[in-house]
Amino acid sequence: MPLFYPALYVSVHMRGRSLAVNTIQNALNALKAMYAWQSYYSIDVESRFSRGELLQSHEVHSLRDFMQKPLIDKNDGNVVSISRRPKTVSTTNQYARMSVIADYLGFLADQLLSPSTSGREGIARMVAQIKANRPRTSNKSNISREEKHLDDAVLDTLEEALRPGSDSNPVREYAVQVRNALMFSILRITGLRRGELLNLKVEDIDFAKNTLKVVRRPDSKGDARAYQPVAKTRERVFPLMPELVDRIRGYVLSHRNKVPGAKKHGYLFVTHKPGGSQGLPLSNAGFGKFMGELKHTLEGHSGIHAHSLRHHWNYSFSKTCEIQGVTPEREEKIRSYLMGWSETSGTAATYNRRRIKEQASKAVLELQSKHFSNAKSGATE
Structure with a gap:
């Protein structure tokens, strides 16, 4: 069975907007990187959001740093980890990952948090903080x-x-x-x-x-x-x-x-x-x-x-x-x-x-x- 909330996000939030297959595939790869970050730091964002707890600043910073690492394949091609090699992905790749993750975590928090005004404001602040930590991208490419x-x-x-x-x-x-x-x-x-x-x-x-x-x-x-x-x-x-x-x-x-x-x-x-x-x-x-x-x-x-x-x-x-x-x-x-x-x-x-x-x-x-x-x-x- 696929993971419920990523499947819901892709089916409703992305497929419903008729986005291209490659765009959806890239988003799924970004979510794989996010789940690798969760596994590495023993964080369960779904449980956290269900309790009304959003990501703290130091966690956003660790997420930012972790998104610089390239994915590696294990267990018959299932991506479950991040490479320990010093090699890093491009800033464009890191930027794209964090953009998807910010959007997904906003979507996830909106699903799991109570519909209070303060909760909505907290979600907006968390999403804005994640986006603010994206690397600067130049127009060199x-x-x-x-x-x-x-x-x-x-x-x-x-x-x-x-x-x-x-x-x-x-x-x-x-x-x-x-x-x-x-x-x-x-x-x-x-x-x-x-x-x-x-x-x-x-x-x-x-x-x-x-x-x-x-x-x-x-x-x-x-x-x-x-x-x-x-x-x-x-x-x-x-x-x-x-x-x-x-x-x-x-x-x-x-x-x-x-x-x-x-x-x-x-x-x-x-x-x-x-x-x-x-x-x-x-x-x-x-x-x-x-x-x-x-x-x-x-x-x-x-x-x-x-x-x-x-x-x-x-x-x-x-x-x-x-x-x-x-x-x-x-x-x-x-x-x-x-x-x-x-x-x-x-x-x-x-x-x-x-x-x-x-x-x-x-x-x-x-x-x-x-x-x-x-x-x-x-x-x-």
Whole structure:
């Protein structure tokens, strides 16, 4: 039997909000770390909360320090302990753990404490104290991601290598070559997430209107994958060039529909390799294998992955908007729709930061060039 309150928290508090599977898995890992902390210090928070006792300051501090430690597996894979090695997790990991734990302990205390006003105030103070003890996180990782530049020439070379029939193609089966080349093109042209790509169904492609629809399908009964890829962001319709739609049609009619079992579901990309999984929707592991092969196709470009293509799409979109004279406000709204974000999330501005940096650098260099030109002119006179 699963632990009651963590199961209740995940089922009601997280699943009820339609959060992504990976988000829930990460939360469960954070709760495992919290239970390891309880075991290490012989603390039973459920009993404590039932008696009306909340965590004290020194306990919050010990929780903070303990969340720096990496989990280790024991007893046939059940995580029951924390590594005693001096190695620590990243501050980002520690921050995420404590964020989940603060939310969970607030939820747990709300379930177990008496509904008095003073009790509610105490819960709020405890949650705030846990959050206040989270490590400071810098935006260094975000900056490094922005600096990972994907040149169009590199992507063009990759597309040529993935071209069906190419001698440099990393796979040999022609149908798989067609599928992989199509997946890469869709990721590059649309900026879709990995989960959105693997969640596509044939019916999501309007072959008459040349559009692709991103649809959320949490817990789809027709999906036999253990870890079902889902659309993490909002549903939207994405226009496609007729050439790309023709390629999708060609893959479906000439290759996908000939794979045994593929017609039993509507998912666009399927497993072609003979075996028990043949004809099933392409799994995350299968897609990961494709991306792994892609990294070794071009020497020196191991940083290429699905999300880097999404970054590149946003960068290219910014350049196009600049050429067309689209206002920043209008650009942000269009980008938010095409990427499936809320207009108030601020994510659109984050993805545009690299382009803003380039514009700033260009302006600074123009000022310097003007200064040195004036100085040279003055010296000549």
